[in-house]
Amino acid sequence: MEIEKIRKTIDKDTDEAVEDILTEVEERYGEIPYIVNFMKDMPELFIPRMIYENSVMREFRRMDPKTVELICIAVSSALRCEYCLKTHVRVAKRLGVSKEEIFDSILIASTISNAAVLAEGTRSLDSEFSEDESEKQNSRDGTCTICNIASELPEEE
Known part of the structure; x- marks a missing residue:
């Protein structure tokens, strides 16, 4: 995830940040995976995990x-x-x-x-x-x- 996008996500209201992340996940996967759905009600864990996961799995350009x-x-x-x-x-x-x-x-x-x-x-x-x-x-x-x-x-x- 690009730094500016991370800042914008962190600066949002917690519920809005969670919803934005869920929308992105559903657009990318075509579904909400179980773990993502399970953790969405724990924003203090969910948001940093998803930022990290996106940075590793989706945002780099080498693959x-x-x-x-x-x-x-x-x-x-x-x-x-x-x-x-x-x-x-x-x-x-x-x-x-x-x-x-x-x-x-x-x-x-x-x-x-x-x-x-x-x-x-x-x-x-x-x-x-x-x-x-x-x-x-x-x-x-x-x-x-x-x-x-x-x-x-x-x-x-």
């Missing part, structure tokens, strides 16, 4: 709206947020994104999610079954033998 929605779809898929996913699929469809493009973003998300599971799982497995006693001791001390970062987890007994 076009279709790309932003494809990223939202991928992240929603990876996080398994059914409601966000359905909302962003609808928005992408309204923007003219094809079913195939949407599916490609879901495939990419599934590949990265799969890699994350494998990376975490194999690191734990490798750490536990390491033949090097110093690596085992580091692991027991809470230090990752691969990235050398200390863990915050309690020690095993």
Whole structure:
């Protein structure tokens, strides 16, 4: 969101600012997403959140709206947020994104999610079954033998 637009929004009467934001959201999405509707009665949280969200998701010029929605779809898929996913699929469809493009973003998300599971799982497995006693001791001390970062987890007994 441009600074001047943010100032104008903040300077408005609270109810008017909320209504203006809701109107903008509905124009952009074609609907009012659940979270937005839920938070509208908490203007002290709603207004700053929406200003931030608009600044990140809609107002910068480095990505076009279709790309932003494809990223939202991928992240929603990876996080398994059914409601966000359905909302962003609808928005992408309204923007003219094809079913195939949407599916490609879901495939990419599934590949990265799969890699994350494998990376975490194999690191734990490798750490536990390491033949090097110093690596085992580091692991027991809470230090990752691969990235050398200390863990915050309690020690095993």
